[in-house]
Amino acid sequence: MWLWLSRLALRLAGLQDHSRLLCRSPGKAFTPRPGKVA
Numbered sequence: 001m002w003l004w005l006s007r008l009a010l011r012l013a014g015l016q017d018h019s020r021l022l023c024r025s026p027g028k029a030f031t032p033r034p035g036k037v038a
Helices: 002-024 026-030
Strands: none
Touching: none
């Protein structure tokens, strides 16, 4: 159980870091790829 909680905490921390990187470069993050409908 504790292992699962620690994994969840690490995953949440990773998501926060990822979102911070996306906020730093919104152009690359939110531009849809050509030929792909969002």
